[in-house]
Amino acid sequence: MKFQEKLDKIVKKNNSLLCVGLDSDFEKIPPRFKKKKQPLFEFNKNIIDQTHDLVCAYKPNSAFYEALGLNGILALKFTCHYLQKNYPQIPIILDAKRGDIGSTNEAYAKFIFDFLGVDAVTIHPYLGMEANLPFLNRKDKGIIILCRTSNPGAGELQDLSASIHNITDDRRKSRNKESLYIHIAKKVVSEWNINGNCLLVVGATYPKELAEIRKLAGDMTFLVPGVGTQGGDVGKTVKAGLNSKKAGMIINSSRSIIFTDNPRSEAVKLREEINKYRLT
């Protein structure tokens, strides 16, 4: 089944655009899990069992598993396997932000889609479409390209005014001047999305930019990090990012759900808040 189809089904079934980010930092998980043989996996299992009827996706961030070395990678594999076995209808997004030359991306795609078997991955655009074909050619997988990220310093490069060089008569003419993130969004929509499997990362911390990207991206789905700990406003985010079907967003929250005393009630609250703005 194609990623978008799987996503659409669970959005409908769970009436949710909420993605829970499994950023399971060992330093931050409760002591009772740290004593277990597989602390990150046991922690994730507990979160998943509490929230599976509230989410449209889970998004483990590869970094927090790699940070523990081998045992961390094992926890990531166990987590994916647990989801695939018990909740096969919920898509798994590996937030890995990979991006290398083509022959190397083939190897990354193997780890992500064959070894872990997840449904989607985040990638960097910097090396261009040609290098990213090993991801883009995985027709059934969601390929989520960084466009406007949620971090405070995102604008340093992403806000640069970008245009295509035309060197004529020793003079540089530029046309189509626009921000780099807009240029990338347009490229993904019109050129990279040959298999209809592209999504964009657009941070909730920048609702103005989110609205601007929505205008040019049709109904393409966005992965939206940055609500919760990073401070993105839920109302502004939902209003800015919805597509024509009152969907088209995977709104991620990690720390402000998973590291609280009651993850289920935080997930309920955020799903309801999103739906309040989404469905009225």
Place this chain on the structure above:
Amino acid sequence: MKFQEKLDKIVKKNNSLLCVGLDSDFEKIPPRFKKKKQPLFEFNKNIIDQTHDLVCAYKPNSAFYEALGLNGILALKFTCHYLQKNYPQIPIILDAKRGDIGSTNEAYAKFIFDFLGVDAVTIHPYLGMEANLPFLNRKDKGIIILCRTSNPGAGELQDLSASIHNITDDRRKSRNKESLYIHIAKKVVSEWNINGNCLLVVGATYPKELAEIRKLAGDMTFLVPGVGTQGGDVGKTVKAGLNSKKAGMIINSSRSIIFTDNPRSEAVKLREEINKYRLT
């Protein structure tokens, strides 16, 4: 010891700017290694033992280890440990091309510098300096920022004309128009390099761009992939990229050394060819 100091010593001792890329793709290693319990590690050990007196660095690319799942990560760890124990004077560069928000990059830095204990890492610039501080703040480690990559499609985004937006009186003035990769090179040289530990990735497949970046980067060291299988010309590369000390380049070759019948003789040949252009 700081990365650059370690690099300078081995460049002198081995009279070499050659880096051997340990892109140890399981599909491509000889059958005699495939039978072993740790195929990638045994393959690497053989390459390392044959070439340790000829190189200035080894560069495993994370993707080829991740592609094998847990056993691959174990092979990467064993390879790093083998080098650290037997050839501690040779720097290890993990080609990981990471880049996430700050709190996540902290976790990546843990895997790369604490679990694996390597000397340097490659990173993506797209999220900006603020997000990359967890790497940049590792003063003793080499932080190698993607600038102009070696792949055929590198120019799609990297050649865009980039300038800083200035919105004045509803009018956008742009100044300092230059290619995105030039803009990034200048930023790294003048702003990101607060700890004197930055390097740039500049592909050998683009000698004109390499020369242009050398002009603005002082004596900063470049990691230069793209000779060998990717087709970069050694003479043009060396002439374009050397700094004022006849060094400042880590010239990487992977496939055209490690997947040949005699890796040592290929490494000798390439080191000599580099030195021919470097020392005359």
